[in-house]
Amino acid sequence: MLIRPQSSNFAKIRVMGIGGGGSNAIGSMISNGTIHGVDFVAINTDAQALLLNKADTKIQIGEVFTKGLGSGGDPEIGRQAAEESSEKIKSALEGSDMVFLTAGMGGGTGTGATSVVAGIAKEVGALTVAVVTKPFMFEGTRRMVSAEEGIDSLKDKVDTLIVIPNQRILDVVDRKLSLLDAFKVADSVLTQGVQGISEIITMPGLINVDFADVRNIMSDAGSALMGIGSGVGENRAQTAARSAIASPLLEISMEGARGVLFNVVGGSDLTMTEVDEAAKIISSAADPDANIIFGATIDETMHDQIRITVVATGFDQAKQRLQQFVIPQPTPQVTDTPLTRTQPPVQQNDPQQQQNDDDDDNTNQPPQQQQMQQPHQDKKDEKAAEDEWDIPAFLRQRN
Numbered sequence: 001m002l003i004r005p006q007s008s009n010f011a012k013i014r015v016m017g018i019g020g021g022g023s024n025a026i027g028s029m030i031s032n033g034t035i036h037g038v039d040f041v042a043i044n045t046d047a048q049a050l051l052l053n054k055a056d057t058k059i060q061i062g063e064v065f066t067k068g069l070g071s072g073g074d075p076e077i078g079r080q081a082a083e084e085s086s087e088k089i090k091s092a093l094e095g096s097d098m099v100f101l102t103a104g105m106g107g108g109t110g111t112g113a114t115s116v117v118a119g120i121a122k123e124v125g126a127l128t129v130a131v132v133t134k135p136f137m138f139e140g141t142r143r144m145v146s147a148e149e150g151i152d153s154l155k156d157k158v159d160t161l162i163v164i165p166n167q168r169i170l171d172v173v174d175r176k177l178s179l180l181d182a183f184k185v186a187d188s189v190l191t192q193g194v195q196g197i198s199e200i201i202t203m204p205g206l207i208n209v210d211f212a213d214v215r216n217i218m219s220d221a222g223s224a225l226m227g228i229g230s231g232v233g234e235n236r237a238q239t240a241a242r243s244a245i246a247s248p249l250l251e252i253s254m255e256g257a258r259g260v261l262f263n264v265v266g267g268s269d270l271t272m273t274e275v276d277e278a279a280k281i282i283s284s285a286a287d288p289d290a291n292i293i294f295g296a297t298i299d300e301t302m303h304d305q306i307r308i309t310v311v312a313t314g315f316d317q318a319k320q321r322l323q324q325f326v327i328p329q330p331t332p333q334v335t336d337t338p339l340t341r342t343q344p345p346v347q348q349n350d351p352q353q354q355q356n357d358d359d360d361d362n363t364n365q366p367p368q369q370q371q372m373q374q375p376h377q378d379k380k381d382e383k384a385a386e387d388e389w390d391i392p393a394f395l396r397q398r399n
Contacts, residue, residue: 010037011097011201011211012095012096012097013038013039013097013100013198013202014038014039014041014092014098014100015038015039015040015041015099015100015102015194015198016040016041016042016043016099016102016117017040017041017042017055017103018043018101018110018113018114019043019044019071019078019107019108019109019110019111019114020044020046020049020104020107020110021103021107021133022042022043022103022114023043023044023049023053023055024104024183024187025102025191026040026041026055026102027053027054028184028187028188028190029190030055032191034191034195035191035194035195036202037201037202037203038100038202039056040054040055040057041056041058041092042055042059043058043059043089043109043117044058044059044070044109045060045062045068045070045071045077045108045113046068046069046070046109047060047068047069048068049070057092059089059092060085061082061084061088061089061109061113062077062078062080062082062085063084063085065080065081070108070109071112072108073107073108074108074112075107075108075112075146075149076112077109077112078107078108078109078110079112079113079115079116080112081112081113082112083116086116086120089117090123090124093121093124093126094124096121096124096126097126097211098126098127098128098129098201098214099121099127099128099129100129100130100131100194100198101114101117101121101128101130101131101158102131102190103130103132103133104133104135104186105132105135105146105147105150105151105163106134106143106146106150107143110150111146111147111149111150112150114154115150115153118130118157118158119157121158122157122158127159127214127215127218127219128160129159129160129161129162129197129218130158130162131162131193131194132151132154132162132163132164133164133186133190134148134151134163134166135147135166135167136167136182151163155222155223159218159219159221160221160224160311160313161223161224162193162224162225163223164186164189164190164249166182166186168248169182169248169249171248172248173185189228189249192228192309193226193228193311196228196262196263196309197261197311199263199295199297200214200261200263200293200295203295203297204297205297206270206272206296206297206298207275207295207296208295209293209294209295213293214293216291216293217259217260217261217291217311217313218259218311218313221259221313224311224312224315225311225312225315226249226250226309226310226311226312227244227246227247227249227309227310227312228243228244228247228307228310229242229243229244229245229307229308229310230306231243231305232304232305232306233304236305236306237277237278237308238278240278240306240307240308241278241281242281243308244310245281245282245310247310253285254285254286254310254312256286257286257287257312257314257315258286258289258290258291258313258314258315259291259292259312259313259314260282260286260290260291260292260293260294260310260313261292261294261310261311261312261313262278262279262282262292262294262295262308262310262311263294263295263296263308263309264296264306264307264308265296265298265299265302265306265307265308265309266296266302266307267300267302267303267304267305268300270306275294275296278306278308282294282308282310287314291314
């Protein structure tokens with residue numbers, strides 16, 4: 001007898017765009033139609049911007065506090081607005097298995113409200129993953145400082161935090177790219193990050209992954225890195241894998257990652273051999289004992305092309321493990337004793353030549369130092385000289 005699984009038993013995934021940047025990002029995701037099996041939720045203090053969003057669920061926060069006019073770029077107003085509307089947010093999150101939070105750090109609502117929404121998502125028991133951007137350098141120092149503060153406040157509120165530095169996007173785009181297109185590229189990177197993870201869970205493919213596996217990798221994982229690579233032609237899988245682990249979006253190396261989640265997407269001509277090639281390259285860049293989970297899905301629109309999204313986690317745990325093996329170095333003692341000329345290292349060639357060198361050195365030393373060395377030299381008879389050569393070289397050099 002065939003038993004059909006109930007759709008209610010599938011993982012419930014919600015993607016929440018917070019603030020102007022986050023709302024624009026999910027708007028692009030909806031327009032592209034590339035992310036399936038998730039519910040989109042837009043959260044904003046700006047009533048007008050919220051009205052234009054394409055998300056099925058829209059939550060205006062801080063109606064009393066901001067009167068629907070936005071946060072004015074003040075993260076504190078964004079935070080208070082989210083706290084005012086916490087019950088509405090919690091109601092929208094009930095029943096979620098996994099929640100993606102997308103936001104542009106540096107503004108008011110996204111920077112201030114995201115940590116509040118993250119706390120509520122964790123409260124309802126959802127696996128909470130934040131994919132946020134840091135501003136371009138041309139957006140100013142004040143916005144960058146605000147973004148860093150927002151990221152710091154978010155770290156302890158989510159299971160996994162992926163930070164995409166917008167400035168690094170400029171390393172992979174045309175120098176003549178317009179300002180409008182630059183922000184579109186930033187939105188597309190957010191889209192690929194969410195899509196790469198969600199597809200592993202929601203899309204059937206050559207290799208399927210359970211939601212429990214994803215939770216195991218990303219639960220309480222802390223800061224994470226995301227890389228995206230693509231390849232075409234004969235060695236497309238290897239090219240895509242190497243591009244993903246060396247992605248300009250990665251601020252640091254993947255080396256030492258204890259958890260790796262990656263997804264391979266290709267056309268109907270995607271082979272298991274290509275998946276194996278990609279897996280070997282990616283696993284070699286992580287910790288030897290890393291927990292690696294991957295999926296492979298088919299996209300009929302991708303002809304002769306492969307795209308790989310890699311999420312690496314577990315850096316904090318790796319650092320703590322290595323810290324246990326750090327041997328503290330003694331602090332050098334500084335004394336007021338004047339420097340004196342030290343004896344040259346003993347050369348293992350001719351004992352008679354060594355004796356002559358010692359005699360020459362003693363004639364050039366101050367009287368006090370000669371007096372200190374005199375008892376030692378009185379003992380240098382022929383037998384003592386022979387015994388000296390029975391001492392290992394590294395001990396003789398210390399004398």
